Amino acid sequence: MFEIVRADASVIRLLPYQVVQLTEYINETVTLRAILKGTATLSPVLFNPVVLVAGEIATEATYVCRALKLGTTVDLTAYLKASLPFGSAITVEYDKADGTWLSLPLLSTDALSDPAWVEQKRGVTNITATEGRIKITLTGGPSARPRVGDLGAAIM
Incomplete structure (x- = not known):
């Protein structure tokens, strides 16, 4: 001990x-x-x-995925699992690989078997770009430690 x-x-x-x-x-x-x-x-x-x-503990953390191939008039959907205790937050954005970040709106939230975690579905429709990226920004601190996992994206 x-x-x-x-x-x-x-x-x-x-x-x-x-x-x-x-x-x-x-x-x-x-x-x-x-x-x-x-x-x-x-x-x-x-x-x-x-x-x-x-x-x-940092007050902010940022993750940017590698560039994804998009196309003409496509839908970009992101899926992630998040644990966001009171006092923490998540921001999810996308760009057209040009550094101009736009909000990736929350479409739905599903509860998971662990009550501290939820699955979020976020997306945008009818975008046109050769490539795009997704950026996740977490904010929190010692008493509110956000966590994210199982990130996935779909382009249709």
Whole structure:
């Protein structure tokens, strides 16, 4: 077992490989302690390496897919699964591979078996372009961590 001691003396107890997600940004020095237990005849052993990995949560993340071949008067539909806790948001846009981003409107939302996730269908009709891209922008923070997966697109 491990403990992280924060600057305010609060203690976060951890098991090996346990992940802790804080709900606020912090800028402080913490101390990592290993809690070792033994007996009168058995000494505890701590094997290398012991690592505390700290990360930083960005307030915004952007993904742009590779260029997709479009055509004349086509419909562009995007499908994705999203987990958007309160305080987070998603923006989905498309362009004609020219850097002019336009909103890709939400057409429908379907609940999934995991109540934290939904499947979104977004699309636009009657566009004409040689190529196009889809851009997803997520906003959030430590207390609202958005997630997206299973991105797919259809051109008809």
